[in-house]
Amino acid sequence: MNLVEHGILEDYLVRTRWFGGKSRPFHVPAVRRIADLSAADGRVQAIVFLVTVEYDDPEGGSETYQVPLASYDEPQEAIAHAAVGSVEDEGRVRHLYDAVHDRYAMALWLEGLVAAEASETDERGGLRFRRVPGTEPLDPEWRSxxxxxxxxxxxxRFDDTAIMKVFRKVTPGLNPDIEIHRELTRAGAEHIAVLYGWVEADVDGEVVQLAMVQEFLRTATDGFDLATGSVRTLMADPEQSIEGSGGDFAGEAARLGTAVAEVHATLRERFPVDRRGPRAAASLSRAMVDRLEHALGVVPELAPYADRLRAAYAAVAQLPGLDVQRVHGDLHLGQTLRTAHGWRIVDFEGEPGRPFAERALPDSPWRDVAGMLRSFDYVPGVVEMAQASSTEPVEDAEDELRVQRGREWAERSRGRFLDAYVAAMRGADDEDDDPVDDRPVHLTEGERTLLNAYVADKAVYEAVYEKRNRPGWVSIPLQALGEI
Ligand SMILES: Nc1ncnc2c1ncn2[C@@H]1O[C@H](COP(=O)(O)OP(=O)(O)O)[C@@H](O)[C@H]1O
Ligand SMILES: [Mg+2]
Structure with missing residues (x-):
């Protein structure tokens, strides 16, 4: 089945959400068939392809995407929306669909995982299915x-019990999402979704991790959605104080701070930690300054803040060192889920765009904290933008009050999150000591310097992103930079 010749993958890639190169000129020089699975009843065949994409613009570069297809003798009405195309193969017409949308194809992945239960591993059709021992048994009857x-x-989703994430852009090596979830699951960490297993393949002597399966959090609400809901409630009646409005997020923010601190503490236990010297602090500071100088060329509106930012970064260069550990790497409210049993943190893949090996390096946990703080700040901004574009113009006075309430909400949520984070962090690290009631829960000067710089660095990054993608939104990070 020569898919390159048929050219159908180029057409398919640009129709998907997950293909990152849609806006760039590209071609597909190679497609590799790495696995074949067949249903016992012969109903469907599943074929896993790795598709190489080469970019034809000056930036160039190439990427590899995983495209699992379900192959049928006859067209399948029920999954017509997931059709990839039809090709001739050994004299027969094959109708191809994105396997992720096909229940019968997904059942083959589930079967592999179930087969791996007894001995932790099962190899079939070119895929290796792995199970994390001691976790829930999976049922081959679950429907996807x-x-x-x-x-x-x-x-x-498999029934409402398990969820499988099929990685699209793949590279050889350990996927941090699997690596971290596996350790946190083994450690019995509370604030994550348990990892049940994963799927990988050997390609040219290297392991490529293709999918992971976790506990499905049935009662989960996305943290960002929950937070925007809270702000909308607040803004519906801006005369009300936050505490009395039902739109208060302080308690949730504090519980989330505790959850993040606990996840960080477990990561410190299970992965290497390091104390880096003054040179690491100086080099971090330089990287932040470089990013600022580059950003100033893209977003001239940053100019009034530049001196203050340089001063904030210069303070980092004076720090005696940096404590580093394994971190989330891409933490924001959209990577959190609020369940009936408390907060869960998901998606430990780290900062997209960086190689796996780099993402696995220890980093400062304050970078994650800064990501969360910036995320709280975005919530009122996003709600205001949505209201500004959807509602009739409102009276100025009420609008102003709304903006003010939004700022109060963000400040309060950030404060509660940070207080709870610091309190839980100190508690976790001092576990062996005698409890001391007057233990300081405020940040040390060095921690504050570092956090402040990470927040600024993130806001500068956002300013560049918004300028390029949503110019009307640049005001959100700029507003924050005014407060540095
Ligand atoms: N264990 C889970 N249970 C329920 N929903 C989940 C679970 N993990 C992720 N989700 C949902 O899927 C979304 C995407 O998951 P995520 O791991 O962040 O994937 P991506 O890499 O595509 O961002 C989450 O925002 C959440 O809504
Ligand atoms: Mg995510």
Whole structure:
């Protein structure tokens, strides 16, 4: 089945949500068939392809995407929306569909995982299925349904019990999402979704991790959605004080701070930690300054803040050192889920765009904290933008009050999150000591310097991103930079 010759993959890639190169000229020089699975009843064949994409613009470069297809003798009405195309193969016409959308194809992945239960590993058709011992048994009868809201990967639910994330852009090596979830699961960490297993393949002597399966959090609400809901409630009646409005997020923010601190503490236990010297602090400071100088060329509106930012980064260069550990790497409210049993942190893949090996390096946990603080700040901004574009113009006075309430909400949520984070962090690290009631829960001067710089650095990054993608939103990070 020569898919390159048929050219159908180029057409398919640009129709998907997860293909990152849609806006760039590209071609597909190679497609590798790495696995074949067949249903016992012969109903469907599943074929996993790795598709190489080469970019034809000056930036160039190439990427590899995983495209699992379900192959049928006859067209399948029920999954017509996931059709990839039809090709002739050995004299027969094959009708191809994105396997993630096909229940019968996904059942083959589930079967592999079930087969791996007894001995932790099962190899079939070119795929290796792995199970994490001691976790829930999986049922081959569960029915799959793809999750909507797909972004850079595709997720499939098995009944309402397990969720499988199919990685789309793949590279050889340990995927941090699997690596971290596996350790946190073994450690019995509370604030994550348990990892049940994963799927990988050997390609040219290297392991390529293709999918992971976790506990499905049935009662989960996305943290960002929950937070925007809270702000909308607040803004519906801006005369009300936050505390009395039902739109208060302080308690949730504090519980989330505790959850993040606990996850960080477990990561410190299970992965290497390091104390880096003054040169590491100086080099971090330089990287932040470089990013600022580059950003100033893209976003001239940053100019009034530049001196203050340089001073904030210069303070980092004076720090005696940096404590580093394994971190989340891409933490924001959209990577958190609020369940009936408290907060869960998901998606430990780290900063997209960086190689796996780099993402696995220890980093400062304050970078994660800064990501969360910036995320709280975005919530009122996003709600205001949505209201500004959807409602009739409102009276100035009420509008102003709304903006003010939004700022109060963000400040309060940030404060509660940070207080709870610091309190839990100190508590976790002092576990062996005698409890001391007057233990300081405020940040040390060095921690504050570092956090402040990470927040600024993130806001500068956002300013560049917004300028390029949503120019009307640049005011959100700029507003924050005014407060540095
Ligand atoms: N264990 C889970 N249970 C329920 N929903 C989940 C779970 N993990 C992820 N999700 C949902 O899927 C979305 C995307 O998951 P995520 O791991 O962040 O994938 P991506 O790499 O595509 O961003 C989350 O925002 C959440 O809504
Ligand atoms: Mg995510």
């Amino acid at each position: 349904s793809p999750l909507s809201g797909e972004q850079s990967n595709s997720s499939v």
